[in-house]
Amino acid sequence: MSAIAASFVVRAAAGAANTSDSSSSGAPGGTATTGGAPAGAAAYGGASGSAGPSDFQLVWGVDIFLLSLIALLFVTRTPRFLARLYSFSEWTSGLVLRNRSYFKRTSAPRRVEFPVTQNSGMYEVSLSSDESHTMYQEKAFARRVGETGMPVQGSYPPHVSNCPSFCRPLLKLMHARIHTGLSFSHFLLMLIWLGTITLPAFYATNAFTDPVRFGWIAAAQLPFVYAFGTKNNVIGVLLGVGYEKINFMHRHSARIVLVAVNVHSLGYIYKWCIAKDFMEEIAEPKNYWGLIGLICIDGLFLFSTEIFRKKAYNLFIATHISSLTVLIVAMLYHYRGTVYWAYACAAFYLLDILLRVLKTRVASATLRPIPELGLTRVEIPNINSGWRAGQHVRIRVVSSGMGLIGWSEVHPFTIASVSDSQEGLVLFCKKAGDWTNKLYNLANTCSSEDNIRRVSVMVQGPYGGLGNTMAASFSAAMFVCGGSGISFATSVIQELIQKDLDSQSRVKCIELIWTVQDASCLVPMLPLFTSMIQQSVFTPIRISVFYTRAPTGKFPFSDNFFQSTSLTLSPGRPKFQRHFEEIITRSVSLNSSPKSAGSSGLFVGVCGPVALADSAFDAAGRIEPYHRDQIGGVEVHAETFGW
Template sequence: MFTPANMRIAHIYWYIIAAVVGTLAARRLIDQARIFIEKRRASQQQESIPFRPQNSVIQAYDAMIAVFREASYPQPFVLTGTITKYFTPPSLGKCLLLLCYWTMILIMLWSNVILKPGSSIYGYKWEIVGFRAAWVSVTQIPLIYCLSCKINVISLLTGISYERLNWLHRWVSRTLFLTVIVHWSYFFTEWTLADFVQMELQMMPMVKYGFASWGVIGFMVLTSFGFFRSKIYELWVFQHIATAGLLLWLVHTHVPSYAAYNVWIAIGFVAFDRISRILLVAVRNLHIFRGRKVLGANLGYSATVRQLSDQHVHVVIDSVDFSWKAGQHIYITIPRVGLLENHPFTISNTFQSPASIDGKQSIELYIKVRSGFTRRIHKMCAGNDPGRSYRAFISGPWGSSPSLDRFDSLVIMATGTGISYAIPMFESAISCETRIRRVSFVWVIRHWYQLEWFKVRLNENFKKAKIQNIDLCINIFVTEANLTLIPSHGSALPLNDEKEEITSHSMPDADEKQEIRQRSVSFDQPRRLSSESSDAFTVLHGRPILDTILRPVIEGAWGETGIFACGNASFMADVRNYTARESDERAVHKGTGAQALYLYTQTYGW
């Protein structure tokens, strides 16, 4: 009786999803087209400013995008407790998207199903809601499985990488759990009122499979909270994949044949993802297109692992025969450390083209030691300064970052091992292929010795920036509480807490700069240096004040300013809220002539 109307609701759901994905895909095409046009114009007009609106149509489009960005950036609050941190709400943009999704679900769930006593079908007042909730529930299943895949249709069309969709996968799953409660509770209420529960279970075995499906969904939702994922990651992955397969079988057994297409669509998404990933892993580790033998030591890659400290590990994967982009990550498996374990790590170096004579390059990973896989690999290379070699297998590269061609100025910030994401982006920004005029690079570390890992690269890239005529400022902030001495050029200078030096909202004058130079480590002040200068950065003790870092770059920008940040949740929240306030203050692209702010953040996990 209710099937035609409910199927129409299910189709509308997917029309809306397709419209949203299509809009994001169209925006991606527009941005790529503008980048292509900007590059052509740059070849003819060297002084042109990238992504600065040239007419009223483009300005209106950019103004609309700027308004959406400004609304999406803020982070309401961040919880930092051992347990409470897992209950930190999403950013405002994600909350607004969820609000829109829940509004759509509520409208579909309750429209035209609340019957009045005078209705000719009032006797079906419980069933009409139960059937509608069933369709609203089952039609969400393909989206949930699509969002769980690394290679999925949404990412392919929109360019949004799978890990940035993972939060939506979890929230849609939680929404499904609630709509299923509406589904079974209305039917169960009717059975209870008619004293029909026992007979219903005997006559309709599919009901048992329905309750089992709801139980599996509840179990998956509960175990998918961040606490369980972080504490027992390997076990969680195994059971999550197993229960996801079990859920599809239970749902297929429970739903009528005319609704089973939802299950088969979900299976199609998963099959496409798994087959594509298997082929990708085979290509990467069997070296199919490189003419290498697929036997013995040539299978996979040689990975050298060495300790950097009691908390960090450095991994170098040799003779890599594929390319990658800055900001991407790989999954790595080392059978001697964990046979079935596959863990993601950000690639901390850039792909160089042209490569060496044989076309092979190395991938570097800087890994924070936690528990499980990273703790075991740390112990296995203990006491071996040159490091130990292991056979490793790679999946990837994965992920995507915005093109740097659109920016006039850039701010790159990282805390701790977030440098693995930040420094490849930094090195890409000062390449000859971009038109970036100004770059500010900020790294916040707990211990000064971490600076030694990237000191040479920072100096080398400072020299490249000078050649490219890029105004570069590099600041390193050391937050170690008991820091008293920092070696520099074979000597040690006292370093006091420099927090008061960076709290001012205005730029320091010449005398203040000289005072900071004298009280900091013996590196030159972060500004354009003379040709005789060899060191490119300043080290300060304390935490950075965002206004002194971001405002000079933003106010000096001729075009769009990109802000890239990678770090812990608290730092990301500060960056998000500051960018939102600054965007509102400047009224970007709203008639003042001030240019847009683009924020892109990465956290330590997803």
């Protein structure tokens, strides 16, 4: 294999030499090198008189190594990739949003049957006490049935652990936070990536006297910048993660390009200024195209800083689109030897644009303000299928009520509803900026007789989600949410309930921890929470709501309202460690029966601020090894606000 790879590199170098400009020097934008280097080496930035590899061969070899690293990560995730093949719907869902009209039925098919000999009064589920819910949950009084009334045969998804049991002690180290939102595993990957780039940066060259090599490094890294940064991410699909999970590598590789381009450009500018021929050199087409590329890179860096991303998002996105487009053209005209990498950048970029168009739907939406939560509920009934629980969409509201340029903004929101439901696609848009505040005010402005605001929207997606992780394959599921992050939990829990009623879920118990600022936030969510508890006949759900601020005005609930452990409301912040230990104990006891197949792990879904996710990872790392092995491992999946 190594001989084949070496032969391919030599042929690629020779092919690129034939396409290069004979008047060009050793690197993009460079002047002719001195000495008697062979023509091929000179054309590719090889050191004068050097018998070693050329610059092209060095960076090409580094790219092959980095691609091999990505391939190795893919191989480690292959078992989960293949496990999803157990069901065809696991692959067909979560790709394209659609409308399936036959799901709009007046009544759902019967799925649970209770013997008529039982007291009919026990079918009425109440949250007033533990006794009524316990009786309702008793499996001896219920069974799963299909539409024909026949018992449903179980078809459980295979469970593949994300980490072998002997490697579980390393999870605490890999998940340890070096900085807010930055784990040790992220840091290690970035360190390996940077260390790999260091080899061509300093091998047989001097950045102060010969900036050629850094031009090649920038060109070779740019395809990774495009690949890691696109919404329809090829690398993300291979690894089974959403684009937002590998965006840190987009930034990391972009910083490498930023440094390499500036070292390369400033080195030549310094040479030209010393020789007092800057104006003559910069007038050369290949050199002023190089200057245009430098401006694009530095402009991208400037407008990608946090202040522009959060305070001037439209400016950030406009400069990104324009600069990344011009940059590809600048590469081609700057130096023809970079044609392979320029075409790779264009391929990733155009594929992303094409898939965005194919994933975009235009529909009518209903806006409803929810003052207690400070958010807008967006309902799109004409889109009711095509996503997996936990995925998000990017939405554009086409209305003059959004302001002069508000219609042009696209914002991501997690889908709060389950696919193939009558209510369609539902989003919770929390007031967190100018655009979301305008949306909330627009929802308060009723334009119809039924006191509902209707607008046209463009919805793009779905994106992200659980990837190759199947929550239904775990023995227990726990969700930790903050504020509007409840949308992630409600969608996944409702999907787990549906799968459980169809006998397609291994989950034996579910727990939801929701942290809000005020106790009144529970009021609008109470019907949904009650419904989930009622529907989950065979899998007990426990919902714990915590409020962090003292109630203003009258407390929204009576003193005897919360007498069931199925739904509790408490002041303060949750102690994740205690909740983890409790759900592990409950799950192990439920899986200890002779008919049980054993524990298959605890799934922890986190959605909220970065600090909340870091706290959940820290608590998971402090679980006793004995308890972690009892449950079959603990896996944390985080969806964080911001980027």
